[in-house]
Amino acid sequence: MSEYPSSAEINIIGVIRSSFTDLNNCPKQGDEGGVEAWVEVLPQYAAGLESLQAGQNLTLLSWLHEADRHVLAVHPRGDVNRPKRGVFNTRSPARPNPIGLHEVTLLETEGARLRVAPLEVLDGTPVIDIKTSYDQRKPVAGAEAAGIPPRQAAIIRQACHTAWQRTLLSGFNGNISLRINGDTCLVTATGSTKGDLQPEDLALVDIATGKHIAGGKASSETAMHLAIYRQQPEAQAVVHTHPPKLLALGVRVAPADMLRIPIYESDLIRERMTCIPAHAPGTQELADAAGAAAAQHEAIHMEKHGLVCWAATPREALALSEEIEHIAGMHLDSLC
Structure with missing residues (x-):
């Protein structure tokens, strides 16, 4: 049986600048009170932004750097009245690899900076990838x-x-x-x-x-x-x-x-x-x-x-x- 690597290298491509400065005030999801925020992409990755336009829907992948990476079971949405689930059956940020997925709309581009909304993460959160949303591949009826x-x-x-x-x-x-x-x-x-x-x-x-x-x-x-x-x-x-x-x-x-x-x-x-x-x-x-x-x-x-x-x-x-x-x-x- 082949062996799987125990780790992989991830490149941080940028950082999120948001009005959320207290983790306790961050919404659970973007559509539950997310705000406009800026994604500042590092200069060496700016070329990857070519052809992005305001109005596009994007999927941001962030590294939730303050999450607990040693958790394998959580109460869904932090509600202790609900039984615990394995983290892979939740969207909890606490997990072995705390990758956040955020569906946002691109509102404005300014050089290597993107203004997006709605975003629910803490100011200073690292960004590890940006993708066009999957739903843009779906045919639009009419x-x-x-x-x-x-x-x-x-x-x-x-x-x-x-x-x-x-x-x-x-x-x-x-x-x-x-x-x-x-x-x-x-x-x-x-x-x-x-x-x-x-x-x-x-x-x-x-x-x-x-x-x-x-x-x-x-x-x-x-x-x-x-x-x-x-x-x-x-x-x-x-x-x-x-x-x-x-x-x-x-x-x-x-x-x-x-x-x-x-x-x-x-x-x-x-x-x-x-x-x-x-x-x-x-x-x-x-x-x-x-x-x-x-x-x-x-x-x-x-x-x-x-x-x-x-x-x-x-x-x-x-x-x-x-x-x-x-x-x-x-x-x-x-x-x-």
Whole structure:
């Protein structure tokens, strides 16, 4: 039997410059609060960056230099209430060879420096390789999908399907968007079925001007999403749903009494949510009212219409929507 080498040499090709300076503040994954960061490539490897262009999706391979290399079993995501697994059945940084895989979008090139997002690693983390993302090899269905970033498109498709499964969306109603960088957002297209979103059912839009950049025709509620992004810089995702229990509750009680029941969760949610008066769907009046409300609140109940939540990720915005719908159900039950 042939013998395998016990070690291999790895060349560090660069370093990550990030706003994360405390390991405890780093998100678990890039789509859970990752930030823009710079990858500084060493001069001797700069030639390898030739032909890279802004807008490409990349896979960064980093060396997680502060990870424990003597661990073979961990609690998934550090949750001690979950049974331990072998590290090769997790994405834990603690492992014999602590290689990090990060799916990012290239936002800008500046000589041998790359500005990318979203990235979740510590400032000073070494980089060992850069590859074009595997998903760029996959065929894109429909000419309408040209120019749509595939990784973010997959995030929105998954969020829409999850919202549909939880009955927060049905048929053609509702819409979800994701801020791609400081300038653009990806939003569901008008007339798209959210439970079965297709590649052509997304549109890329300029946040400042509302100009269509790529993809299908943007949702009629896009103005509301843009207003929220403009008024709330912390918003990275906006989820507009039509929760049936919340809407039914709005028929039964006045806006000031929404979710006002004697449980702790109700008080906590009410601090995060506000109500705005009824405006016709798709109007600038609705967009302006929602944008102004988003400056102070993460959840906005739109009378006679639905709910819009913003967060760092679609998953977090959906979780807040689901909590509100759950409490609305309890409130309805208490009225019987």
